[in-house]
Amino acid sequence: MSGQQDGANGVKRSLKTRHVSMIALGGSIGTGLFVASGSAISTAGPGGALVAYIGIGLMVYFLMTSLGEMATYLPVTGSFATYARRFVDPAMGFAMGWNYWFNWAITLAVDVSTVGLVLKFWFPRVPSWAFSVGALAIIFIINALSVNSFGETEYWMALIKVVTVIVFLVVGFLTIFGIINGHATYLENFVYRKAPFVGGIPTILSVFVVAGFSFQGTELIGITAGESENPGESIPKAIKQVFWRIILFYILSIFVIAALIPYTSPNLLGSDAGDVTISPFTLVFRRAGLAGAAGIMNAVILTSVLSAANSGMYASTRMLFSLGVSGDAPKIFKRVNTRGIPMPALVGTAAVGLITFATSIFGDRIYNFLVSASGLSGFIAWVGIAISHYRFRRAFKAQGHDLSELQYHAKWFPFGPILALILCILVIIGQDLGSFASFDWQAILFSYMSVPLFLILFIYYKIRHKTKLIPLEEVDLTIHEINDEKKDKKG
Numbered sequence: 001m002s003g004q005q006d007g008a009n010g011v012k013r014s015l016k017t018r019h020v021s022m023i024a025l026g027g028s029i030g031t032g033l034f035v036a037s038g039s040a041i042s043t044a045g046p047g048g049a050l051v052a053y054i055g056i057g058l059m060v061y062f063l064m065t066s067l068g069e070m071a072t073y074l075p076v077t078g079s080f081a082t083y084a085r086r087f088v089d090p091a092m093g094f095a096m097g098w099n100y101w102f103n104w105a106i107t108l109a110v111d112v113s114t115v116g117l118v119l120k121f122w123f124p125r126v127p128s129w130a131f132s133v134g135a136l137a138i139i140f141i142i143n144a145l146s147v148n149s150f151g152e153t154e155y156w157m158a159l160i161k162v163v164t165v166i167v168f169l170v171v172g173f174l175t176i177f178g179i180i181n182g183h184a185t186y187l188e189n190f191v192y193r194k195a196p197f198v199g200g201i202p203t204i205l206s207v208f209v210v211a212g213f214s215f216q217g218t219e220l221i222g223i224t225a226g227e228s229e230n231p232g233e234s235i236p237k238a239i240k241q242v243f244w245r246i247i248l249f250y251i252l253s254i255f256v257i258a259a260l261i262p263y264t265s266p267n268l269l270g271s272d273a274g275d276v277t278i279s280p281f282t283l284v285f286r287r288a289g290l291a292g293a294a295g296i297m298n299a300v301i302l303t304s305v306l307s308a309a310n311s312g313m314y315a316s317t318r319m320l321f322s323l324g325v326s327g328d329a330p331k332i333f334k335r336v337n338t339r340g341i342p343m344p345a346l347v348g349t350a351a352v353g354l355i356t357f358a359t360s361i362f363g364d365r366i367y368n369f370l371v372s373a374s375g376l377s378g379f380i381a382w383v384g385i386a387i388s389h390y391r392f393r394r395a396f397k398a399q400g401h402d403l404s405e406l407q408y409h410a411k412w413f414p415f416g417p418i419l420a421l422i423l424c425i426l427v428i429i430g431q432d433l434g435s436f437a438s439f440d441w442q443a444i445l446f447s448y449m450s451v452p453l454f455l456i457l458f459i460y461y462k463i464r465h466k467t468k469l470i471p472l473e474e475v476d477l478t479i480h481e482i483n484d485e486k487k488d489k490k491g
Contacts, residue, residue, distance in 0.1 A: 014148045034300065063385050075231035079223045090465065092458060104316035
């Protein structure tokens with residue numbers, strides 16, 4: 001492939017800036033926005049939902065700038081697992097890497113299961129497992145061809161989602177002002193009954209969890225750094241673009257939904273892709289007189305789920321590859337073919353996804369257990385990003401470096417990573433507070449299972465290798481020059 005550069009360990013640097021931007025954007029716009037955003041309004045009211053999404057949006061911004069600073073300095077495929085290993089403690093890097101791989105491998109199975117549910121809308125007589133297996137095969141092929149085929153596929157699927165949101169916002173605002181459908185609602189639903197804030201601070205905090213899950217996937221930008229043509233340019237640009245687009249899309253979409261549909265409407269209670277007919281987007285399009293609104297939104301949701309599965313396959317494959325390179329996984333997983341694809345890691349990830357999906361066909365218990373076990377893994381990764389960046393910047397100063405040496409530096413340090421860390425921990429704790437109130441230990445185990453699993457991995461590595469927190473003066477700040485990668489390979 002002409003113009004392509006080999007990255008460290010043989011992966012290809014062929015992801016363009018537009019790919020990186022759309023991968024990060026596509027990773028966060030999905031069923032969380034198209035379907036579950038309605039349940040957030042129903043729970044906390046229009047004002048409560050907006051506060052929660054703005055709060056989580058700010059947290060994600062700080063996390064992305066933290067990740068951006070480290071990813072431009074050290075653009076590697078292992079991303080935050082590598083940063084935790086180098087800047088905090090090798091045990092943390094080990095635990096974060098396996099935690100993140102497990103999270104996406106399980107999520108991959110959830111997404112292909114959802115593909116089957118979505119396609120049942122048009123083909124009710126075909127067994128959903130057939131669609132799911134077909135989707136998994138297609139995603140495997142896309143990821144096996146080249147990193148460019150993954151990037152290009154993700155770009156166009158993300159673009160469909162972006163266009164849908166823009167059309168929704170235009171139609172929504174025209175309906176709010178009565179230009180479409182004749183009856184202007186303005187802000188009457190914002191003061192309907194107990195609105196705008198329903199249930200006070202406790203319900204807003206519960207919606208923080210919903211909002212947090214909606215934004216999961218933005219950290220994919222760090223994984224792409226190892227295969228980006230020019231991470232020094234594409235990562236900062238993607239962070240700036242993606243943050244404002246996400247905030248505008250989420251905040252404005254929730255505003256439109258809340259203005260047009262009262263928070264008491266039972267139609268806002270849908271929370272998964274099977275609820276497409278009562279998706280807030282479907283309801284708003286129907287209200288505007290758009291024929292076939294449910295069919296159109298079902299197609300968009302199908303694109304979203306396929307996009308999430310595609311990103312999940314990519315992210316988990318690259319993390320398993322990175323674990324192989326660092327010696328934390330069997331050596332076979334660090335092998336790369338001539339096209340720059342870590343095939344053993346891809347096959348291993350697809351196999352785990354397929355086995356997890358198979359458990360859903362033959363019985364729900366194991367499947368539900370696995371899904372619960374991966375539930376908070378994304379938030380644990382965010383905690384790791386915040387801690388790693390805090391340690392990186394302190395080590396950078398302690399070793400006599402100046403901020404001017406960084407291609408991109410995160411603003412508001414140390415406030416940014418500290419705020420992100422506190423909010424992440426609050427979201428993790430708030431996952432299922434009701435089960436603590438009722439002493440439902442089974443529910444507590446299922447809701448919080450990711451946390452003890454992470455701790456087991458961390459403690460196992462720490463005891464086995466007798467690792468310790470790396471002193472700031474000993475943190476490895478060896479700069480990763482992309483232009484030297486070919487020399488390193490030849491050497």
